[in-house]
Amino acid sequence: MGARLILANKSDNSSIPTQGNLFLPEFDLPVVPADVWDKLARSEFRRQFHLTKVDRAYLQEKSLPIVLEHAADFIAKRLAPSHPVKDGRQTPWKGHPVFTAQHATGTCCRSCVEKWHHFVKGVPLTQQQQAYILAVIAGWLEREEQHPEQAEDEGQDIQRYFAQRKQKTRK
Template sequence: MVYRELSLFDEPENEEKAKLMKEVEAIDLKPLFERLAKSKFRSSFYLNAKDKEYIRQHGWTKIEQGVGETIARRLAPADIPNDGRQTPMRHGVFPPFIAQHATGCCCRGCLAKWYGIPKGRQLTVKEQILLTRVVMTWLHRQCDNDF
């Protein structure tokens, strides 16, 4: 996966960023996805044909860039005025929003519950990279048989 610049923080040096990306790639996401699958709410999300077409038209690189930017802007700040309402839940807007709900990456309350990331502090660059990877993994799983 290609991770794009996350705009909330000063970017770490290339070497440091590469190290963080390697660390995140080494994390086994299987236990997380197994836990998410046991949640009736989280497992109810899916991509419809319109969502998949959006991904096909924009391409994976552009989608991943959008996911990283969304996480940096809507989840990473320590204080989010509309926390719990910042991620739309309907199809046809931006498919990664559906993925954020499916993976518990939609608000700071869900990040605390699913990832142990407390409210009230900024997300680290490593956490942003991890959440981007989680969302992208879910999206790829949803589209695997389609393209």
């Protein structure tokens, strides 16, 4: 499943996301291999994440291309550096559809990116790797849009997961 993101070309020939210009060219994002979705689906932790009703409304209001521009910015600033600030804690649990998507897809920190997508920690992410991560997030958001019945009240599933996990550790 590929996605398209509207990007602007800067004068130095690098592409950066911009919001609101409807006349920019579209670029294809890479296709995410099916085995990635299969592995994520087998993770009890990753399966717990679904967009909240508030996140769905935000996604509908702003549109997927705009939300993906936000995602590209988050990736560039919070994941792409070789040693991101607060790595392991840089992605909030809620507050933006992209944050939920990042936790659901193992793209929330460099350790998860290394575990799930095999991009080595300690090395800056290339433009191609950033585009791949963006494609993973886009694919997950598209899948969530297709299943509105999975909308959760604020973090209900993940709160339930942590409560169950806490009970298991007490036994």
